[in-house]
Each structure stands twice: as C-alpha cells, then as structure tokens.
Amino acid sequence: MTRIKVCGITRIADALQAVKYGADFLGFIFADSPRRVSVEQAARIIAEIPDSIGKVGVFLNHPYDFVKEIIKETGINYLQFHGSESPEYCQEFRLPVIKAFRVRDEKSLVGLGCYQTAVYLLDSFHPDRAGGTGKTFDWQLAAKAAEYGKIIIAGGLNEENVQKAIHLTRPFAVDVSSGIEKSPGIKDKLKMKRFIEKAKDR
Ligand SMILES: O=C(O)c1ccccc1N[C@@H]1O[C@H](COP(=O)(O)O)[C@@H](O)[C@H]1O
Numbered sequence: 001m002t003r004i005k006v007c008g009i010t011r012i013a014d015a016l017q018a019v020k021y022g023a024d025f026l027g028f029i030f031a032d033s034p035r036r037v038s039v040e041q042a043a044r045i046i047a048e049i050p051d052s053i054g055k056v057g058v059f060l061n062h063p064y065d066f067v068k069e070i071i072k073e074t075g076i077n078y079l080q081f082h083g084s085e086s087p088e089y090c091q092e093f094r095l096p097v098i099k100a101f102r103v104r105d106e107k108s109l110v111g112l113g114c115y116q117t118a119v120y121l122l123d124s125f126h127p128d129r130a131g132g133t134g135k136t137f138d139w140q141l142a143a144k145a146a147e148y149g150k151i152i153i154a155g156g157l158n159e160e161n162v163q164k165a166i167h168l169t170r171p172f173a174v175d176v177s178s179g180i181e182k183s184p185g186i187k188d189k190l191k192m193k194r195f196i197e198k199a200k201d202r
C-alpha cells in the first residue's frame with residue numbers, strides 16, 4: 001500500500017488528525033517557509049505523536065551542526081534534504097535520508113544515481129520557491145527515478161489528482177502539503193481526510 005506523508009505540520013491538532021486518518025509520516029519544515037516550525041514547536045508536537053509514525057525534518061542546504069542539533073532537540077527520525085546537498089553530506093547522518101529532486105525535465109534527475117539514500121522524493125521545480133509550490137511535474141519522468149530505488153511523489157498533490165499520480169508512478173509514498181491547507185501551515189481537516197482516503201483506496 002502507498003504510504004502517506006503529510007508535510008508542513010505546525011500544529012498539534014493537525015498532526016493528531018493526520019495520524020487518526022492514517023498518515024504514515026509527518027513532515028516538519030526547518031527551511032525558510034511560511035510553514036517553518038521552531039525547534040520548540042516541533043519538539044512539542046513530536047512528543048504527542050505515536051512512535052510508529054515517521055517524523056521527517058525538512059532541511060534546505062543547512063549546515064551539518066544545525067541538522068544534528070535539531071535531531072537532538074526534537075526527536076525527528078527521518079531527514080529530508082530539499083536543496084543541493086551532496087551525496088557525501090547525506091551520508092554523514094545516521095538517520096534515514098530522503099533526498100529531494102526538483103523536477104523540471106529529464107536533466108533534473110541526472111546525478112540521482114550518485115546518492116545512496118533511503119528514498120528519493122520528486123517535487124516540482126519552481127524558479128523562486130524551494131518547495132510547497134502546489135504545482136505538479138510530469139509524472140512520466142518518475143519512472144527514471146524509480147530505477148534507482150523507492151520514490152516519493154510530491155508537488156501539487158490533492159484529493160483530485162492523488163489517485164492518478166499513484167496509478168502512473170507506483171510510488172513508495174505520496175507527499176502532500178499545500179493541497180490540504182486552509183492557509184500556509186494550517187491544515188484543512190476535511191481535505192486531509194479526503195486526501196488520505198483517496199490515497200489509501202488505490
Ligand atoms: O512547503 C514548503 O514551504 C517548503 C519549503 C522549503 C522546502 C520544502 C518545502 N515543502 C515541500 O514541498 C513539497 C510539496 O509541497 P506541495 O504539496 O506542492 O505544497 C513537500 O515535499 C514539502 O516537503
């Protein structure tokens with residue numbers, strides 16, 4: 001069954017709803033973003049979440065020591081590197097790494113084979129925004145990435161298109177953020193429920 005990652009969590013209520021509806025991973029953004037959480041906020045939320053749920057810290061070209069500190073202070077147990085972090089950088093950490101690639105065309109996936117990370121996350125390319133774009137990319141390109149290992153499809157997913165994305169790409173997981181929001185960082189309960197139901201129904 002396709003796993004579900006709900007990203008951009010900033011509130012305990014949203015985290016608990018996501019878990020109740022069946023999310024497998026929750027994402028906490030430490031990069032510059034309207035969905036950014038403080039270390040204290042993330043630690044408070046993570047303390048309320050069952051052990052069975054993956055807690056993913058999302059980083060963007062952060063210094064090694066910053067990431068280490070966040071791991072220590074919050075209890076995140078997956079690392080999502082959303083920038084231009086090198087394969088060597090990704091291997092410095094003991095936790096499983098999700099390396100993001102922002103997909104514009106086939107060339108965006110060159111270099112993917114150099115990484116030995118747990119999972120590859122494919123998100124949409126945007127010239128000005130690193131993530132949370134609400135835009136989809138050409139899902140046909142995901143097949144190339146799948147040759148290297150497990151993939152997570154991200155970028156512009158919502159209750160209307162998630163089943164098609166799963167059908168076309170057969171991912172390990174789907175990742176949603178802005179597609180289930182009322183406003184940046186604030187989840188819409190109903191949209192979240194419907195998204196998870198649809199994703200689980202595939
Ligand atoms: O959401 C953000 O603001 C963000 C900022 C910096 C790096 C990553 C970010 N979010 C990631 O974007 C994708 C998909 O978002 P969406 O569903 O298109 O809104 C997801 O992987 C988030 O982790």
